[in-house]
Amino acid sequence: MEDTIIKLENIVKKFYIGKPNELEILHGISLEVKKGEFVSIVGPSGSGKSTLMNLIGVLDRPTEGSYVLDGIDVSKAQDKELSAIRNKKIGFVFQTYNLISRTNALKNVELPMLYAGVPAEERHKRAKELLELVEMSDRAKHLPEELSGGQKQRVAIARAMANNPAILLADEPTGALDSQTGRLVMDLFHKLNKEKGITIVLITHSMELAEETGRIITIKDGNITSQAEGGKA
Amino acid sequence: MTMLLENIKLAFTSLLANKMRALLTMLGIIIGIASVIAIMTVGDSLIIYISEEMNSMGANNIMVSLQPRTDDDNFFSTMMSAATMDQEISEDDMITIEMLEELNNQHKDEIKAITIYDYQGSGQVSKVKDYANVSVYGVSAGYFASQELDYVAGRLFNAHDFDEARPVAIVSTVVVDNLFEGDAEKAVGSQIEAFVNGKYSEYTIVGVYDYMVQNMATMMMSAYEISTEMLIPYKTSVNQTHNTDISNLYVVAKTGVDSDLLAKKIERFFEGYYRDNKDYKVVAYNMQSMVEMVGNMIGVVTTAISIVAAIALIVGGIGVMNIMLVSITERTREIGTRKALGATNSSIRTQFIVEAIIICLIGGTIGVIVGILGGECAAMILGYPATPSISGIIISLIFSMITGVFFGYYPANKAAKMNPIDALRYE
Numbered sequence: 131m132e133d134t135i136i137k138l139e140n141i142v143k144k145f146y147i148g149k150p151n152e153l154e155i156l157h158g159i160s161l162e163v164k165k166g167e168f169v170s171i172v173g174p175s176g177s178g179k180s181t182l183m184n185l186i187g188v189l190d191r192p193t194e195g196s197y198v199l200d201g202i203d204v205s206k207a208q209d210k211e212l213s214a215i216r217n218k219k220i221g222f223v224f225q226t227y228n229l230i231s232r233t234n235a236l237k238n239v240e241l242p243m244l245y246a247g248v249p250a251e252e253r254h255k256r257a258k259e260l261l262e263l264v265e266m267s268d269r270a271k272h273l274p275e276e277l278s279g280g281q282k283q284r285v286a287i288a289r290a291m292a293n294n295p296a297i298l299l300a301d302e303p304t305g306a307l308d309s310q311t312g313r314l315v316m317d318l319f320h321k322l323n324k325e326k327g328i329t330i331v332l333i334t335h336s337m338e339l340a341e342e343t344g345r346i347i348t349i350k351d352g353n354i355t356s357q358a359e360g361g362k363a
Numbered sequence: 364m365t366m367l368l369e370n371i372k373l374a375f376t377s378l379l380a381n382k383m384r385a386l387l388t389m390l391g392i393i394i395g396i397a398s399v400i401a402i403m404t405v406g407d408s409l410i411i412y413i414s415e416e417m418n419s420m421g422a423n424n425i426m427v428s429l430q431p432r433t434d435d436d437n438f439f440s441t442m443m444s445a446a447t448m449d450q451e452i453s454e455d456d457m458i459t460i461e462m463l464e465e466l467n468n469q470h471k472d473e474i475k476a477i478t479i480y481d482y483q484g485s486g487q488v489s490k491v492k493d494y495a496n497v498s499v500y501g502v503s504a505g506y507f508a509s510q511e512l513d514y515v516a517g518r519l520f521n522a523h524d525f526d527e528a529r530p531v532a533i534v535s536t537v538v539v540d541n542l543f544e545g546d547a548e549k550a551v552g553s554q555i556e557a558f559v560n561g562k563y564s565e566y567t568i569v570g571v572y573d574y575m576v577q578n579m580a581t582m583m584m585s586a587y588e589i590s591t592e593m594l595i596p597y598k599t600s601v602n603q604t605h606n607t608d609i610s611n612l613y614v615v616a617k618t619g620v621d622s623d624l625l626a627k628k629i630e631r632f633f634e635g636y637y638r639d640n641k642d643y644k645v646v647a648y649n650m651q652s653m654v655e656m657v658g659n660m661i662g663v664v665t666t667a668i669s670i671v672a673a674i675a676l677i678v679g680g681i682g683v684m685n686i687m688l689v690s691i692t693e694r695t696r697e698i699g700t701r702k703a704l705g706a707t708n709s710s711i712r713t714q715f716i717v718e719a720i721i722i723c724l725i726g727g728t729i730g731v732i733v734g735i736l737g738g739e740c741a742a743m744i745l746g747y748p749a750t751p752s753i754s755g756i757i758i759s760l761i762f763s764m765i766t767g768v769f770f771g772y773y774p775a776n777k778a779a780k781m782n783p784i785d786a787l788r789y790e
Contacts (some may be wrong), residue, residue: 189703189783210707217705228700228787232376245705250365289704 221290278310391679392726400734410431476505486559503602517570719771727763
């Protein structure tokens with residue numbers, strides 16, 4: 131299907147291959163995500179959730195199976211190609227924000243564009259627009275340490291959007307926030323999903339958050355055990 | 364290009380975040396570079412100064428001196444022995460006037476003048492109650508051909524002065540300042556009294572030369588403290604000291620004569636007299652070869668110190684490598700984040716190599732500045748003008764850059780090869 135943005139087929143991921151402690155974490159996962167979807171992946175720790183996220187975020191390659199992201203087969207790509215794919219196709223949002231501490235909010239948002247080779251002027255303009263989108267324009271010159279948790283996460287989301295990625299990959303984005311600011315961040319995701327049509331993959335262990343999304347994918351012991359319609363989205 | 368600029372900016376921000384650490388890291392580089400620059404400044408300045416000094420004596424001058432026979436045949440032992448010779452040499456070993464006349468006869472076409480001088484000693488000249496310190500030299504006619512002094516008033520010694528051993532003197536402007544309120548014209552023809560070696564002698568001033576301040580030490584002295592040269596005719600001096608022995612003299616070559624070759628001829632000439640002398644021989648150096656010898660000596664010293672400095676630089680480089688490894692460990696999550704955002708291995712590597720280069724270049728620049736200041740201070744104390752070594756500065760900066768690349772590569776490569784997943788998870 132043309133509007134399929136993520137297509138995983140029989141993904142197997144093994145660690146310590148060929149060693150006595152060889153470990154198979156994912157046992158042949160198949161999954162499709164369509165353009166504009168807001169899906170959540172839930173599962174207890176040790177279920178293979180993080181491994182799956184790393185594969186989707188092309189931080190890692192599957193041992194077996196194929197992964198097509200936005201029309202590109204990434205399962206066989208080299209390191210350098212993976213960097214480019216991460217840069218252009220994926221926007222990461224981390225639980226711990228992972229902003230570069232010595233540079234201000236604006237520079238942080240510019241960073242993915244810097245690696246993409248976007249000229250300085252354009253970078254600057256786009257970063258400003260993105261900060262406006264997440265309502266952080268007034269904090270553009272602030273260093274991460276001068277921002278609250280919720281503000282940091284909003285800057286991080288703006289950064290994730292910098293290169294118009296195919297998907298936003300959010301790993302426990304509200305995990306380090308109190309429920310009120312967590313709410314604001316979730317609202318921002320919904321807004322981006324609805325208004326901008328951005329595909330979002332949310333990894334969480336909170337069923338409450340997952341209920342908000344369009345589809346809940348539950349993973350347990352390296353297999354997808356259920357896919358259910360979510361509530362709101 | 365933008366990437367490089369960003370990397371440089373980034374390097375500065377991360378250095379500014381840890382100023383003390385950055386400074387301590389740079390210390391090794393600073394010390395290494397500063398010592399090279401200081402030594403090179405002193406060395407270069409010394410070479411330039413000596414060359415100028417010797418050129419002012421005249422490139423055609425050949426210094427001839429009596430020297431104890433040793434295996435150590437170089438300029439410095441000549442200078443050393445010349446300084447200590449007075450007491451040691453017996454009259455039989457001395458160069459005689461007859462020898463010089465013979466030398467002049469044999470090489471008439473090549474020798475312009477032969478200068479002998481007799482150092483009487485230091486003392487004071489006075490007029491009524493004012494005084495000035497002087498060193499009295501008895502000089503022969505050839506002296507004025509070998510020395511380029513700047514005469515401001517009066518005349519040189521003439522043949523009558525020399526032949527008749529007249530009590531005439533040429534003094535410096537310092538003497539004129541002290542005794543004649545700086546009026547050189549008034550000084551010429553005036554009588555002064557010199558007190559040297561416990562004896563008073565009367566002289567008539569016939570000429571005045573301009574005394575140039577030689578170094579910092581004399582610059583800070585008052586006119587009454589400076590001792591300047593006072594010249595009197597050779598025979599006048601000998602009549603007082605009864606010292607007809609000659610151990611040092613200058614030969615001035617005629618224009619167009621190869622003074623190196625003439626120096627060798629002079630040595631050969633004197634070898635005729637001194638062949639059977641077990642203790643002494645006569646050596647002749649032309650000024651040019653002396654300059655070269657001094658240059659070589661200083662070159663050896665510079666090389667030796669540069670090797671020490673290179674070791675300091677290596678130690679400094681290891682310090683840089685160490686701090687880069689610490690910095691990379693501290694910034695593991697940042698590296699992971701950058702990789703997640705699309706940084707390639709090579710862009711991470713470049714980032715940290717640039718940081719290492721910046722550390723080394725800042726250290727190198729501080730080192731250059733400290734080195735120049737140190738070299739200037741040393742040159743000032745030694746009393747000659749400092750000339751910063753441009754080549755030394757350029758080489759030092761290039762060398763510190765290479766240090767940065769060399770010692771930055773390993774840590775940077777380690778950062779580049781980090782697994783993004785592990786790096787992101789690093790606590």
